[in-house]
Amino acid sequence: DIQMTQSPSSLSASVGDRVTITCRTSQSISNYLNWYQQKPGKAPKLLIFDASSLRSGVPSKFSGSGSGTDFTLTISSLQPEDFATYYCQQSYSIPHTFGGGTNVEIK
């Protein structure tokens, strides 16, 4: 199975900050990498697919990059509604494993 390592596991940031979350995979997955946002008590929401494609309706402050084994999710200017947990997921091979999550908290 492909192992997913997200870092950091949590971070504190202020409104307006630029935030970057990293996801590293145990083997190359080309660009088969997805990012999800989950708020407390809610189901996850797909933000980005294929490493860098923004899902329709998702604000452009979210962006993704990377290929192979190293990927990043960037939030250009953190807003109050962005405080949540973010997960990466690989869709390259079965099972489609998730990263451990990054909890973005208010500083």
Add this chain to the structure above:
Amino acid sequence: QVQLVESGGGVVPPGGSLRLSCAASGFTFSSYGMHWVRQAPVKGLEWVAFMRYDGSIHYYGDSVQGRFTISRDNSKNTLYLQMNSLRTDDTALYYCAKDRLRAAPGPASLADWGQGILVTVSS
């Protein structure tokens, strides 16, 4: 809009069985692959199973392989997860999710999610 509503959860003793259902509406169910994903209390997400839009292919996560069975009834717009030989570490909120791609040969990303149904395995 897409709606996915899970049902069938509850409390079951270790070794028991349970069948989850996911009623879909707002899209052409028979054209999309479907997933089950679970989340143990205060834990991360774990991908559980996938079934192709036509029911011809299915895949499972390692921890449920051989114990869980995913199925679908396209005439009823419903996805199922039959869970047998349940263990305490199967306790989780189970989500049903629709794949992003229409009529795709295999699983991609999870575009739409239900609100989840709680399964508790305890004696």
